[in-house]
Every structure is written in C-alpha cells, then in structure tokens.
Amino acid sequence: MLNLSGKNALVTGIANNRSIAWGIAQQLHAAGANLGVTYLPDEKGRFEKKVRELVEEPIAPSIFVPCDVQNDEQIQEAFNTVADKWGKLDILIHCLAFADKEGLSGDFSAISRQAFSQALEISTYSLGRLAGAAKPLMNEGGSIVTLTYLGGVRAIPNYNLMGVAKAGLEMSVRYLAAEMGPHNIRVNAISAGPIRTLASSAVGGILDMIHHVEEVAPLRRTVTQTEVGNAAAFLCSDLASGITGQVLYVDAGYEIMGM
Numbered sequence: 001m002l003n004l005s006g007k008n009a010l011v012t013g014i015a016n017n018r019s020i021a022w023g024i025a026q027q028l029h030a031a032g033a034n035l036g037v038t039y040l041p042d043e044k045g046r047f048e049k050k051v052r053e054l055v056e057e058p059i060a061p062s063i064f065v066p067c068d069v070q071n072d073e074q075i076q077e078a079f080n081t082v083a084d085k086w087g088k089l090d091i092l093i094h095c096l097a098f099a100d101k102e103g104l105s106g107d108f109s110a111i112s113r114q115a116f117s118q119a120l121e122i123s124t125y126s127l128g129r130l131a132g133a134a135k136p137l138m139n140e141g142g143s144i145v146t147l148t149y150l151g152g153v154r155a156i157p158n159y160n161l162m163g164v165a166k167a168g169l170e171m172s173v174r175y176l177a178a179e180m181g182p183h184n185i186r187v188n189a190i191s192a193g194p195i196r197t198l199a200s201s202a203v204g205g206i207l208d209m210i211h212h213v214e215e216v217a218p219l220r221r222t223v224t225q226t227e228v229g230n231a232a233a234f235l236c237s238d239l240a241s242g243i244t245g246q247v248l249y250v251d252a253g254y255e256i257m258g259m
C-alpha cells in the first residue's frame with residue numbers, strides 16, 4: 001500500500017484549484033503525508049489569500065510560506081521554516097514554470113536575451129536551487145519530483161522557449177539524481193500531458209492541442225491533476241525506492257505514438 005504517513009512534504013506551485021501542484025498536494029495528503037505549501041507572493045497579497053483559502057480546510061498545511069524562486073533570501077527563509085518546524089524534509093515537489101509570452105509564440109530565433117534568462121532562471125535553475133536548500137534537511141533519505149512536458153524533447157508548436165527550459169530541467173534531474181543518490185535522495189520528473197490550468201489556459205491553441213491528444217493518445221483522453229498527483233505520490237513513496245533520475249510519462253500514452 002502507498003503510505004506516506006510520517007513524511008513531511010513541501011509543495012511549490014499551487015496557484016488555484018486547477019494547478020497540477022494542487023492535485024499533487026491532495027494525493028500526498030490522502031496518502032498520509034504532512035503538508036507544507038509555498039506560494040508566489042505579490043504586492044497585494046492576493047495570491048497568498050487565494051492559496052490559503054484553497055488549502056486551509058482540505059489539507060491543513062503545517063507550513064505556509066512565501067517563496068519566489070527568483071529570490072534567494074525567500075528560498076532560504078522557506079527552508080529555515082522547514083528546519084525549525086519539522087527538522088527534516090522527506091518530499092519536495094517542484095511544480096512551477098514561467099516564460100514571457102514572447103517566448104511562447106512566433107520565431108524561436110527572435111527570443112530576447114532577457115526572456116531567455118528569465119524563463120531558464122525560474123523554470124530550470126530553481127530546481128537545483130531548491131534541491132540544494134532541501135539537501136541538508138533530507139538526511140534520512142528523500143524524494144524530489146518536478147514537472148516537465150514533452151515539448152522539452154520534441155519541437156511542439158509554440159512551446160519554444162519553455163521547451164529549452166524543460167530540456168534543461170530534465171537534464172538537471174539526471175545530474176541532481178547522480179549527486180544526491182549517495183545520500184539516498186531520489187530525483188525524478190513527471191512528464192504530464194496537456195491539462196487546462198492557469199498557465200496552460202493563457203496559451204493560444206491549448207484547446208486544439210488537448211483535442212488532438214484526445215484523438216491520438218492510446219487512452220483517447222487527456223490526464224487529470226489527480227492522476228499526476230497519484231504518480232507523484234508513488235514516486236515519493238517507498239514503493240519507488242529503486243527509481244531515480246527518471247522521467248515518468250503521465251500522458252495517457254501520447255508520447256509513444258508516431259502522430
């Protein structure tokens with residue numbers, strides 16, 4: 001049985017009830033994990049209020065802290081809170097990404113230096129940064145899971161800049177797995193099929209893409225946040241104790257198809 005009781009899990013990337021991170025948090029909670037949640041702070045505190053109201057009742061997180069991954073002090077402060085309140089960390093979920101709109105349409109060769117570095121800083125570099133901060137708290141072993149997309153392996157129309165960021169993210173998973181394996185820390189990625197979320201809904205043509213998957217994928221449908229959450233819970237559990245450095249496709253089988 002999948003059992004995460006006694007495990008402390010820090011989940012990043014919840015923005016609203018459609019977030020993949022929210023699906024993951026709920027399934028980790030259902031498996032008995034003790035939850036901590038980080039949110040991206042804004043000036044008016046609207047994200048904080050929204051995320052707090054969403055998570056408060058269902059998962060009762062014992063940690064709720066701001067963490068903008070572009071801010072080293074906020075990252076350190078978040079993990080200081082984990083050290084103070086929990087002492088040890090077992091599970092880290094990295095479920096965030098951002099690229100400026102100019103990087104998600106038009107010519108790849110026209111992407112600005114600024115947009116490129118911002119996307120790679122937030123979406124790629126942050127995994128190693130958070131993993132590094134988590135490492136000293138994962139003495140008893142641990143599991144780190146990040147979210148990627150097929151556009152990091154294939155040239156999917158308009159995914160452009162995020163594709164490069166995800167390619168770097170998947171390679172970061174391998175280097176981090178090699179570094180942290182001797183400490184019994186596992187690092188894996190889930191490559192999710194397209195799901196309607198805040199981030200994906202802001203992308204033109206996402207509905208056409210979803211319909212295409214529904215026609216072509218072996219299961220003839222897309223996947224849900226809950227299915228991704230269940231795969232994450234598995235990867236974080238002792239059932240996956242022999243798995244590290246991998247990219248697990250949770251995409252209704254779409255990746256294997258030739259069209």
Ligand code: NAD
Pocket residue numbers: 012013014015016018019020021039040067068069070094095096097098122147148149191192193194195196197198199200
């Ligand atoms: P989402 O908008 O719900 O989540 C994106 C999150 O990134 C938000 O919570 C946002 O606050 C956070 N974020 C952005 N910039 C940040 C920063 N500087 N610091 C901290 N957090 C920041 O959308 P989602 O689709 O759930 O995306 C979650 C992850 O899943 C992303 O890595 C995305 O690439 C990946 N993914 C999404 C799909 C899909 O189709 N929706 C498919 C495969 C992979």
Ligand code: 0WE
Pocket residue numbers: 097098099100101104148149156157158159160162193194195199200202203206209
């Ligand atoms: O990783 C993603 C989306 C990530 C994302 C989305 C946005 C939209 C709003 C990152 N940054 C931004 N910046 C914004 O300003 N996905 C896997 C979902 C997605 O995005 C696509 C897709 C799919 C699927 C973009 C083009 C084509 C397909």
